[in-house]
Amino acid sequence: MQKRAVAVHDISCVGRCSLTVALPVLSAAGLDTAVVPTALLSTHTGEFTGYTHLDLSNQLLPIARHLSTLGLHFDAFYSGYLASGAQVDEVLEMTGLLCDESTHIFVDPAFADHGRMYSLMDDSIPRQMRRLCARARTIVPNLTEAAFLLDEPYPGEYAKRETVSGLCHGLRALGPENVVITGVTFDSEQTGVALLAPGMDEPAFLFRKRYDGVFYGTGDVFASLLLGALMNDQPLQAAVDTALDITHQSIRLTLEGGEPLRYGVQFERALPQYWARLHKS
Numbered sequence: 001m002q003k004r005a006v007a008v009h010d011i012s013c014v015g016r017c018s019l020t021v022a023l024p025v026l027s028a029a030g031l032d033t034a035v036v037p038t039a040l041l042s043t044h045t046g047e048f049t050g051y052t053h054l055d056l057s058n059q060l061l062p063i064a065r066h067l068s069t070l071g072l073h074f075d076a077f078y079s080g081y082l083a084s085g086a087q088v089d090e091v092l093e094m095t096g097l098l099c100d101e102s103t104h105i106f107v108d109p110a111f112a113d114h115g116r117m118y119s120l121m122d123d124s125i126p127r128q129m130r131r132l133c134a135r136a137r138t139i140v141p142n143l144t145e146a147a148f149l150l151d152e153p154y155p156g157e158y159a160k161r162e163t164v165s166g167l168c169h170g171l172r173a174l175g176p177e178n179v180v181i182t183g184v185t186f187d188s189e190q191t192g193v194a195l196l197a198p199g200m201d202e203p204a205f206l207f208r209k210r211y212d213g214v215f216y217g218t219g220d221v222f223a224s225l226l227l228g229a230l231m232n233d234q235p236l237q238a239a240v241d242t243a244l245d246i247t248h249q250s251i252r253l254t255l256e257g258g259e260p261l262r263y264g265v266q267f268e269r270a271l272p273q274y275w276a277r278l279h280k281s
């Protein structure tokens with residue numbers, strides 16, 4: 001039977017991120033994907049000014065209550081960028097309405113990067129997002145979010161292995177089974193992820209060649225690719241490997257294309273390869 005996901009992120013009209021990434025990636029992974037927008041913005045808040053922002057908090061529970069009457073089973077509940085810290089309350093209540101024991105609750109905290117909170121985020125976000133992470137099976141913070149979730153200082157662009165390992169253990173102690181920290185960089189040559197899953201005493205580190213630049217939306221591309229691979233029954237480490245390869249490929253194609261980086265990465269061009277990777281064997 002076809003699997004079904006519900007993706008709970010903002011819609012940014014321009015600048016590939018959030019739902020404009022999650023929906024095509026999960027569709028390419030073969031999932032029937034429902035979307036619940038948390039906010040509506042004209043662009044993402046990373047490298048644009050003058051964007052509009054509509055908080056859709058008051059829509060989340062009415063939507064979820066209606067969806068809960070339809071008798072649908074959701075195999076994955078995927079949350080990302082939220083309009084505010086307070087909105088975590090609604091998203092937690094949505095999990096009660098839309099998830100059962102077997103739903104994979106997959107949380108991308110999506111509130112900070114490069115040592116700084118995103119422009120519109122309020123101070124309650126790390127504390128509130130910690131509550132959502134505690135409810136998740138898998139969380140995919142970047143290094144900044146990992147530190148802020150634990151009320152620790154940002155370790156800087158080049159983190160130490162022991163620091164990242166400490167963050168993985170700290171985050172797992174919050175409750176999720178799987179912790180995947182993205183944007184882990186030990187030197188200028190490589191970047192990748194740390195992952196800690198059941199049965200592992202120490203995190204595994206997976207790296208790829210590092211490209212210079214700030215690539216907006218790559219956290220969303222990676223997280224969506226990872227969830228799609230997990231929903232296609234790839235084990236966690238293999239799914240991380242798939243997501244890293246396709247994200248890396250998207251960045252490479254973007255740099256070749258020469259479009260301004262604020263419009264996001266050209267993941268569309270890597271989707272055929274993603275599909276092939278999920279369907280090999």
Ligand code: PXL
Pocket residue numbers: 010012017018041043044045046081110118216217218219220
């Ligand atoms: O990619 C994360 C993200 C999602 N949504 C909005 C953002 C950002 C990052 O800046 O601004 C609106």
